[in-house]
Amino acid sequence: MLTADPTRIHDLRADLEDAGYAVDALADLLGPAAGAALHRDQLLPARRSLAGRDEPAALLVRLFVLGEALPAALLDLALPRTGAAGLRDLGLVTSGVRAPGTAPTRGGPPLTAAVDLRPYGDGRRTWWVVSDLSELLVGGPLPTSHVLGVGGASTTLASWTPRPPVDRALDLGTGCGVQALHLSGHARSVVATDVSARALEMARFTAALNDVFLELREGSMLEPLGEEAFDLVVSNPPFVITPRQEGVPRYGYRDGGLSGDRLVADLVGGIGRHLRPGGTAQLLANWELGPGEDWTDHVSGWLEGTGLDAWVVQREVQDAEGYAETWVRDGGSRPGTDGFDRLYGAWLDDFAARGVERVGFGVVTLQRPATGREPWRDLVDVRHPVAGPMGPAVLAGLRARTWLAEHDDDALLDVAWQVADDVTEERVGRPGAPDPRVIQLRQGGGLRRTVRLTTLGAGFVGACDGDLTARQLCAGLAVLTEVGTPVVVDEVLPLLRDLVKDGLLR
Numbered sequence: 001m002l003t004a005d006p007t008r009i010h011d012l013r014a015d016l017e018d019a020g021y022a023v024d025a026l027a028d029l030l031g032p033a034a035g036a037a038l039h040r041d042q043l044l045p046a047r048r049s050l051a052g053r054d055e056p057a058a059l060l061v062r063l064f065v066l067g068e069a070l071p072a073a074l075l076d077l078a079l080p081r082t083g084a085a086g087l088r089d090l091g092l093v094t095s096g097v098r099a100p101g102t103a104p105t106r107g108g109p110p111l112t113a114a115v116d117l118r119p120y121g122d123g124r125r126t127w128w129v130v131s132d133l134s135e136l137l138v139g140g141p142l143p144t145s146h147v148l149g150v151g152g153a154s155t156t157l158a159s160w161t162p163r164p165p166v167d168r169a170l171d172l173g174t175g176c177g178v179q180a181l182h183l184s185g186h187a188r189s190v191v192a193t194d195v196s197a198r199a200l201e202m203a204r205f206t207a208a209l210n211d212v213f214l215e216l217r218e219g220s221m222l223e224p225l226g227e228e229a230f231d232l233v234v235s236n237p238p239f240v241i242t243p244r245q246e247g248v249p250r251y252g253y254r255d256g257g258l259s260g261d262r263l264v265a266d267l268v269g270g271i272g273r274h275l276r277p278g279g280t281a282q283l284l285a286n287w288e289l290g291p292g293e294d295w296t297d298h299v300s301g302w303l304e305g306t307g308l309d310a311w312v313v314q315r316e317v318q319d320a321e322g323y324a325e326t327w328v329r330d331g332g333s334r335p336g337t338d339g340f341d342r343l344y345g346a347w348l349d350d351f352a353a354r355g356v357e358r359v360g361f362g363v364v365t366l367q368r369p370a371t372g373r374e375p376w377r378d379l380v381d382v383r384h385p386v387a388g389p390m391g392p393a394v395l396a397g398l399r400a401r402t403w404l405a406e407h408d409d410d411a412l413l414d415v416a417w418q419v420a421d422d423v424t425e426e427r428v429g430r431p432g433a434p435d436p437r438v439i440q441l442r443q444g445g446g447l448r449r450t451v452r453l454t455t456l457g458a459g460f461v462g463a464c465d466g467d468l469t470a471r472q473l474c475a476g477l478a479v480l481t482e483v484g485t486p487v488v489v490d491e492v493l494p495l496l497r498d499l500v501k502d503g504l505l506r
Helices: 006-019 023-030 032-039 044-050 056-065 072-078 083-090 152-160 178-184 197-209 262-274 295-303 320-330 338-353 391-406 409-413 455-462 470-481 485-501
Strands: 093-095 110-113 116-121 126-131 166-172 187-194 215-218 230-235 275-289 309-319 358-367 377-381 423-428 438-443 450-453
Touching: 006 056, 006 083, 006 197, 023 032, 023 044, 023 056, 023 116, 032 044, 044 056, 056 072, 056 110, 056 116, 072 083, 083 093, 083 110, 126 178, 126 197, 152 178, 152 275, 152 358, 152 391, 166 178, 178 187, 178 197, 178 230, 187 197, 187 230, 197 215, 230 262, 262 275, 262 295, 262 358, 275 295, 295 309, 295 377, 309 320, 309 391, 320 338, 320 358, 358 391, 391 485, 409 470, 409 485, 423 455, 438 455, 450 455, 450 485, 455 470, 455 485, 470 485
Parallel strands: 166 187, 166 230, 187 215, 230 275, 309 377
Antiparallel strands: 093 110, 116 126, 275 358, 309 358, 423 438, 438 450
16 A cells, blocks of 8 residues: 655655666666666566665665565665655555565565556656556566556557647546656646556556646546546557456456457547547557458547547557467466466457457547538558657647648648658669659658659659749649649649648648
8 A cells, every 4th residue: 555645755756866766877777788678578687787786776776676675774775865664654665575586685674665666757857657566576467456557558658649738638547647747747737537546546656756746536438527628638548358258357457348449449439528629639549350351441430420530540460369469478477377378268269259350559649620620530550660759740740630621722732832851752763764763752750651752743842842832833843744734733732632741741
């Protein structure tokens, strides 16, 4: 049980700052090899690197990240204001045996971490995040009440979230509070919800430790919101597709209790009621696909009747077998054990019963139109690496797509467009040939798109320097190519819209 006593929290915050318990400092402390191994959930290199080291940051990593038992006397030195007694009072440590593979302790009875407490940052700020211990330290399958710390999904969502200054923001399914921390930097007020009382306990402690105020509410998905609306909603929902069978554990951090991808479908269908005009929602999602089913058709079905703009980027597709293996392992079961095979079989039976062949994963960006116009849709498959963070590109892309939806072709042609600074042109051809076989644009940032051009399209883009309007450029190309201006316009307009929406032309 965590206790967010204000005086103790204040002392701990000061001690962590003085100890240099920060992302960059830990990277320097561990070194690149041990740090990379730790990101792969391999603890041994970090334990070897820090063995016997007693500077404050090293002791904190050994205690809270690597699961070592440390004597109270060392913790008193590492955290002089808080001390071992303060850590006990806060609920952060407990008496217990040391983790497997760690050395015996000297200097009093050993204390072990009751939770994971580690620094986390976005490149500009460092926070401290409290969550439950991983399966590596638990020594087996996780309890279903497990509160997940910072992971791949949470960092993906944080990277893709647009961050304009907003009045009210919502972190739906906050877990330990990672997304809420990010929101606190650009939202005047932040509401964070979760169905798990334990998750809210972790989020409350995390917020207090970072001197951040959150309005925390307990409840499932949209239930705690009443009729309230927000400028920005972010959610890493419990989207994992899990068999609804007896004996299959239901982890609160990943399983929302509904069959298939129904939870995310319902969230997409209902979130518009809680968005202010012009408000946006940023979500992660899985969608299940049958044989030959197009993912865009499946996800488009979620959007029918919502009245929302939608930009959905599919980032990954797994076959049913690979998806099942991923999530059985995630709960702490290991291949070769009876428990693993039983759960693996349950997943495959569930998929077979519903005709699921593949599962897609992606990022869903929704926007409530500020006017009564028709909503726009853009569903794209992008599995290659993209720029990070993606948030600025998402915000620019939302604004560009909205502008395009609100302006006709004449307005588009009357703008003097300019090629973005991160765009380069590539020409490929046979040596000595008078003309290239392939002309394409490459985007350095954002979605890092590659766009193939016709000769006419290349001529148009090459002339986009912000001086002449698109209409004037089309007229000039008509003269140079000796074709009618309407023919040039018909070929240029689709390309122009495509390049504008993703920021290749600005």
